[in-house]
Amino acid sequence: MSRVVLFPYPAQGHINPMFQLANILHHTIGFAISVVYTQHNAPDISRYPHFQFHLISDPVTDDNSLIPFRGNAINVLNARCARPFKLCLARILSEENNATVRCIITDAMWYSTQAVADELNVSRIVLRTASVHSSLVYAALPLFHQTGYLTSMEARAEDAVPEFQPIKVKDIPTFGAKDQNSIVEFFSNVFTETKRSSALIFNTFEELESPDLAKLRRQFDMPVFAIGPFNKRFSAAETSLRKQDRSSIDWLDTHAPQSVLYVSFGSIAAMDKTTFLEVAWGLANSGQPFLWVVRPGSINGAASAGSEVLPAEWAEKVSGRSCVVEWAPQQEVLAHSSVGGFWTHSGWNSTVESICEGVPMMCAPYFADQMINARWVSEVWRIAINLERVFARRDVEEGIRRLMTTAEGVEMRRRVAALKETAAACLGPGGSSYEALVGLSKFIMELG
Structure with missing residues (x-):
């Protein structure tokens, strides 16, 4: 049997698609699967008895400055994890009872694994967990840096970027880094090493991003496989790092078709207390039933659940038409007949899941590729309303009514x-x- 070795990046939005891909390769095609993983955000390996797992040491557990993987921290992670990954992969390749290892598949963020693959003479395929259109923008970050976009972003925030319409200067991803050089260096590394790999996989489909796929294939001059949507083959529920509250499904069962707004800003996004309360009162004033995911850490600097700051008068106003949970089975929620809209942070996984269930969106992007995705769904595919990153309760109320009524x-x-x-x-x-x-x-079968 042929084996494939996978190495997911240890963040929820990266772990999910990598494990979905692992299931596709194993259950649909028949490859044996080995997964290399870090202690930080480690998967529950008991859920995957059909995979081999290999734990490597990582610096994240002992160094909180490397969380949540922004700026130079991502470069540090690559530097510190390269040797442990190399030692682990060498052991896998040398094990006599292993099937033929055809290739490794690593997250694009793990750019350091290309040098490891070269040294151990094994082919590397890259999984890019973002959209194709945002990947093209990321690849252009060095150009944006040279032309001055990154040094004058505030003054030119509303300006269009002619090379990548319809995005604006403020949509260019910078990860909140003060040192733009580290971001440019990181993505230069990512795409230089990606172009040196054997192939590229995306969680998308040709009909959704056809012009961008054609552009990317011209620029990268390498095999590109658009095999999504992953979530319609295998759910991400098994790889959730949080316990899903299934009472949300029972609550949805009591509501009319397409009447409920589902609200979730993903696994990382956080906001200040003032913005959180604007969200809350916008939901309350809209008059619309809503299911709101408020996980611990939703408010900057607060480890507890953000729902604890909601005032009694708010709870009274939304009584009977609200359900607030710490985490929900998102794919199942979006597929529920009572859900008529999704207020999202515009992460790519959430965007694809919403499209697959036919649910229009309202966008409040937070960082990274989310601003680009929000611009695309609202202005290119025209299936969403973009609140952008700064909004008040009036904007929330109006956006919900536009979307739902x-x-x-x-x-x-x-x-x-x-x-x-x-x-x-x-x-x-x-x-x-x-x-x-x-x-x-x-x-893959021709590799190795």
Whole structure:
């Protein structure tokens, strides 16, 4: 049996698609799977008895400055994890009882693994967990740096970036780093090493990002496999780092079709207390039923659940039409008939899941690729309302009403329903993602 070794980046939004890919490669194609992982955000390996797991030492547990993986911290992680990964991979390759290791598949963030692959003479395939359109923007960060976009972002925030319409200067991802040089260096490393790899995998489908896939293939001149949406093959529920509150599904069962707004800002995004309360009162004033995920750490500097700061008068106003939980089974929530809209941070996994269930969105992007995704879903695919990063309760209230109760919202729902059908069709025999997966399988079998 042929084996593939996977190395996910230890953040929830990166772990989920890597494990979904592992399941696809194992259950759909038949590859044996080995997973190298770090102690930080370690997966529950008991859920995957059919995989081999290999723990490596990492610096994150002992150095909180490396969380949440911004700026120079990502470069430090690569430098410190390269040797432990090399030693681990060498052991896997030398084990006599192992099947033939065809390749390694590592997250694009682990750019240091390309040198390891070269040294151990094994092929590397890169999983890019972001969208294709945002990846093209990331790849252009050195150019943006040279042309002055990154040094004058505040003054030029609303200016368009002609090379990447419809994004604006303020959408360019900087990860909040004060030292822009470290971000430019990091993404230069990511894409230099990606281009040296054997192939690139995306959780997307041709029909969704066709022009950008064509552009990326021209720029990178390498095999690119668009085999998504991953979540329609395997759920991300098994790799959730938080316990999912299933009472949210029971609550949804009591509501009318397309009447509930689902609100979740992902696993990392946090806001100050003032913005949190603006969100809360915007939801209350909208009059719309809502399911709101408020996890511990939702408010900057507060480890406890943000729901603790909600005033009694707020709770009284939303009584009977609100459900607040610390974490929800998102894919199941979005597929529920009562959900009519999704207020999201615009992470790529959440965006794809919403499209796959035909749910229009309202966007409040936080950092990284989220601003680009929000711009795309609102202005290119026109299936969302973009509140952007700064908003008041009036903006929230108006956005919810536009999404849930107006003709504009109906049109968004029609467009995203069409994309839902396309996403489903691409996975079937003859579909673009089906054929791409067949191509990926053959490609891997020719390696090693």
